[in-house]
Amino acid sequence: MVDLLAAGIALGSIYVLAGLGFVLVHNATGAVNFAHGDLVVLGGMTAAALVSTLGVSPILVAVCVPILMFPLGLALETFAFRPLRTKNFSAAFTISIAISVIVSNVLLLTLGPEARTLAPLKEGRLQIGSFGVPWQSVLIVLLTVVMVAFQWWLFQRTVLGFKLRAAAQDPETARLMGIPVNRMTSVTVGVAVTYAGIAGVLLAPVVLLSSGSGSSLILKLYVAVVIGGFGSAIGAVIGGLSLGLLEVFTASYVSSSYVNAIIFALLFAVLLARPQGILGRTEVRV
Amino acid sequence: MRKQWKGTLAVMTALALAGTGCGGPGGATGKGEGGPPMANIATVLTMSGFAAVFGQQQKSGIDLAVEKLRTDKVADLKVVAAEDTGAANATALNAYRKAVAQEPAVVFGPILGTMVLAMRGEIDRNSIPLITTAATTSLTQNNNKNIFRNFANSSMTIKATAQFAFDKQGLKKPAILADNTSFGSDAALLRAEITKRGLKAVADESADTTATDVTGQVSRIIRSGADSVFLQLLTGSPLALAVKTLRSNGFTGQIYAAPGMTSPSTLDLLSESEAKDIYSAGLALDTTGGAGADFAAAFKQKYGKDPDIYAAVMYDSVMLLGKAVSEGKSTAADLRAALQDANYTGVSGVFHSDAEGNLVHTVSILKFGDGKKASVDQDIDVQTEATNG
Numbered sequence: 077m078v079d080l081l082a083a084g085i086a087l088g089s090i091y092v093l094a095g096l097g098f099v100l101v102h103n104a105t106g107a108v109n110f111a112h113g114d115l116v117v118l119g120g121m122t123a124a125a126l127v128s129t130l131g132v133s134p135i136l137v138a139v140c141v142p143i144l145m146f147p148l149g150l151a152l153e154t155f156a157f158r159p160l161r162t163k164n165f166s167a168a169f170t171i172s173i174a175i176s177v178i179v180s181n182v183l184l185l186t187l188g189p190e191a192r193t194l195a196p197l198k199e200g201r202l203q204i205g206s207f208g209v210p211w212q213s214v215l216i217v218l219l220t221v222v223m224v225a226f227q228w229w230l231f232q233r234t235v236l237g238f239k240l241r242a243a244a245q246d247p248e249t250a251r252l253m254g255i256p257v258n259r260m261t262s263v264t265v266g267v268a269v270t271y272a273g274i275a276g277v278l279l280a281p282v283v284l285l286s287s288g289s290g291s292s293l294i295l296k297l298y299v300a301v302v303i304g305g306f307g308s309a310i311g312a313v314i315g316g317l318s319l320g321l322l323e324v325f326t327a328s329y330v331s332s333s334y335v336n337a338i339i340f341a342l343l344f345a346v347l348l349a350r351p352q353g354i355l356g357r358t359e360v361r362v
Numbered sequence: 363m364r365k366q367w368k369g370t371l372a373v374m375t376a377l378a379l380a381g382t383g384c385g386g387p388g389g390a391t392g393k394g395e396g397g398p399p400m401a402n403i404a405t406v407l408t409m410s411g412f413a414a415v416f417g418q419q420q421k422s423g424i425d426l427a428v429e430k431l432r433t434d435k436v437a438d439l440k441v442v443a444a445e446d447t448g449a450a451n452a453t454a455l456n457a458y459r460k461a462v463a464q465e466p467a468v469v470f471g472p473i474l475g476t477m478v479l480a481m482r483g484e485i486d487r488n489s490i491p492l493i494t495t496a497a498t499t500s501l502t503q504n505n506n507k508n509i510f511r512n513f514a515n516s517s518m519t520i521k522a523t524a525q526f527a528f529d530k531q532g533l534k535k536p537a538i539l540a541d542n543t544s545f546g547s548d549a550a551l552l553r554a555e556i557t558k559r560g561l562k563a564v565a566d567e568s569a570d571t572t573a574t575d576v577t578g579q580v581s582r583i584i585r586s587g588a589d590s591v592f593l594q595l596l597t598g599s600p601l602a603l604a605v606k607t608l609r610s611n612g613f614t615g616q617i618y619a620a621p622g623m624t625s626p627s628t629l630d631l632l633s634e635s636e637a638k639d640i641y642s643a644g645l646a647l648d649t650t651g652g653a654g655a656d657f658a659a660a661f662k663q664k665y666g667k668d669p670d671i672y673a674a675v676m677y678d679s680v681m682l683l684g685k686a687v688s689e690g691k692s693t694a695a696d697l698r699a700a701l702q703d704a705n706y707t708g709v710s711g712v713f714h715s716d717a718e719g720n721l722v723h724t725v726s727i728l729k730f731g732d733g734k735k736a737s738v739d740q741d742i743d744v745q746t747e748a749t750n751g
Contacts, residue, residue: 079611083577089576174495181410189414190627191599201610210610283574284599284631288412288449292572328585332567335578 080324086213088320089220090279091300093310096227097271098297103307104244104264105157107168111175113294115269119145119276120285124192131280134194142273147182149269153262161261176290191289194280199254213283219278223271226323227309230267240264299343305353398435401692403428403683404443405467405482406458410472411449415627416473420495422665423673425682430660435686439680447472450479453588462488468695469493470676471509474596475501475544478509482531484529485509491698493679495672497621498544499551502718510719512675512699513621516548516594522725522742523553523618527590528640530740533616537565537588539579539604543731545596545620552592564588573600579745580607590616591640602631609636616641625670629734637734645710646726646738649672657709671710675722678708742750 094116123141126132156175160167197353229316232236232244242250243260251257279285296319306316319339348352371563390529395584405527408417421444431437443461447454454477461469462484471478475498478485482501485492485508494501498515502509514522527533536556540549546568556563564640567579583591591608601622608617621644622628629637647669649658657677661669669677686700704721706713713721724743730738 080578080581083575083581087575087577184410184414189410189418190629191415191602193602193631203605208612284603286412286599288410289416289572289574291597292570295575297575323575324578324581327567327576328581332569332579332582336570 079209080328081321082207082209082213084321084324085217085317086282086320087210087324088317089213089217090275090283091296091316091319092313093216093220093223093275093278093316094272094293094303095297095300096223096309097268097275098294098301099307099309099312100264100268100271101157102228102301104240104261104268105153105161105168107157107161107172108298109175109268110169110172110294111152111179111290112172112268113147113178113292113297114176114183114222114280114290115145115272116276116293117285117287117290118183118284119273120194120280121183121187121192121276121287122204123277124194124280124285125187127194131164134197137194138197138277141277146266146270147272149266150181150262151258152269153265158258158261159266167314170274176294179289180287187287189287191286192280194277196281197278207357212278212283214267216278219274223274224313236263253325278355296339299339302343302353303346308355311353311355384578388682396434398438398466399690399692400438400688401468401683401687402439402442402460402464402466403439403468403680403733404445404464404637405441405470405591406422406443406445406447406454406461406472407470408449408454408477409446410449411451412606413472413474413601415597415625416622416670417447418497419625419670419673420470420473420676421626423669423676424680426657426664426673427677427684431681431684437684438685439684440596442466447474447477451477455480455484458484462490467692467697470679473672474498476614479544482509483629489698490694491701493676493701494574495547495675497548499548502720506719508719510679510715510721512679512713512721514644514722514725515720516545517551517620518720518723518725520551522727523643523686524552524559525593526643526727526740527592527616527618528555528561531590531616534561534591535564535587535589535615535672536561537567537586537615538563538594539569539576539583539591539592540594540597541566541569541571543571545598547592549592549594552594564574569600569604571595571597571600573603576600576604576607580604580611580613583608583710584611584613588615591620592618592622593620595620595622599631602628605632605636605640607718614637618642621645621671622735623730625672626668629671632734634734636650637730638732640730641739642728642736643725644728645671645675645708645722645724646728646736649669653709674708674710678706678710678713679721681708682706684714691724 098112123137126137156171196209201208239255240260243257247257300315300319304311309351326338411499440465445457445461447457458481471492471494473495475496478496491508495513498518499515519578532740540546565583617640618644623642648654677689704713704715726738729739730736
């Protein structure tokens, strides 16, 4: 039971880590970024390729890949999301699907069809009595806590965070207050894509990533975020952890054949009972 | 100036038409002027999607064989179409239709059984032989005339695995982990083999081809007290994930992995200790010497990576066709007859066709040792059920 709990939390932390960036893009641009799963895969596969083919140090890669993804986020916002941000929901939604397809195909063409993995940043297991959990899973959980705390601090306790929130929540008023809305939105998307890079680097040792992995990951992220409440970082944490635990316990005690059916039945139930998710805010249409 | 441009265009069009043959059905078949005998082939392989790792290896194996036949002046097999099936059956069917429009004499088909099943009606209608590695047993049943399988089908590998695991090793408490492809659904054959021996699967689990975590399934398998687990997982990624999770959660029973285990791309994902002592039923590509070593060296030199068994069987299939073409056979009917009468020894083993179009009949039970090297523990001739080794 304890090992399942640990596995569920570790899996849930993966969804949380990847889901944080997903929520950030939504908050900053209003777009549901269906390319986020592929950006996570891009980070993980690039890191794995750099280590295996060029022999770059894993620690250096773990630091550099997420940093290098920041300008990619800026570029995505500037050239893809911004021109369509003011158009309509479906345009932004469609462009994110296009980015998803482009990223996965570029990965297929450049890194090939083989799945890639990284050696764990720390080998072995944390053993407490008869119960043990891989160190990499412990690392993922710890870093997820750090990232959630960092995000909270950045957005709630810094001047930059206030500007970022103002630009996302009410762009017109923020602009009148002298806040450079476009730059703030770009920074937010840059941070989100950096998060995707961090998630990718941490996931590569435990989840085997291939060019097609993004689409299945984004589906789970979407479910986690909808359950937790769209737009809420804490909601993404609750949704991600709930989903991870549900997956592991359903596969272990009910049946692995029905895991996805049960997850989507839960999504259906949550949407019926609480369309805004557990922590989401209700939007009133006027 | 404008007139001159139009004239150039007309000449180029005429040259292009001449270049494509424009010779009606059959295209460029027969004997090339001064060159070796010719025939057209087409490839419809999974070059993208979750099984792309196999499709790309197979395409490389085919291209290498075509080049070798041409260099050795044995035969000139012209690849008139090279289509990608993607990951969907509808795309695969369209890719097949596009390929046969170029009138190949033989088509090399995808590894995914559901895709070949989707094409089955068209294959019969076109009467163009299709060679596939797909292991789905039913593909070559029901009066099949045009599909030829150059790999052991699931029925053969499962029968051989069951003989080895239950009759020789004496395992009593098997668990199953299968994926949701038609390959995974062949786990039903394993259940039948288990039941036939008066045993029962103590855990029967499934996983997605895109699964990122199988902890729940593995936990259930360990709780069931299984002494062995049979991984009917097609692609390397979930297969490696399952092995990693079984190992990291302390599963101590025997592990029997699907043939994809032998792919270098799968082994790359596993450490030596994770791969050690795993059994896998399939075909063995012996790269320690002889033709297998020459093939592996040529493959590595051209593509910069090691070949897997799926590349090897496609290479052999093209070489087999090349031999037939060199004997003056070039049409679809000629080459179908050649495949039906095949008796050819290639780098991956012996090919001879049965009434259903299965070209391979010997299944090797491989065991992984130090350095992730697989050695043959036992060869089992499934057709005659006579064993040696």
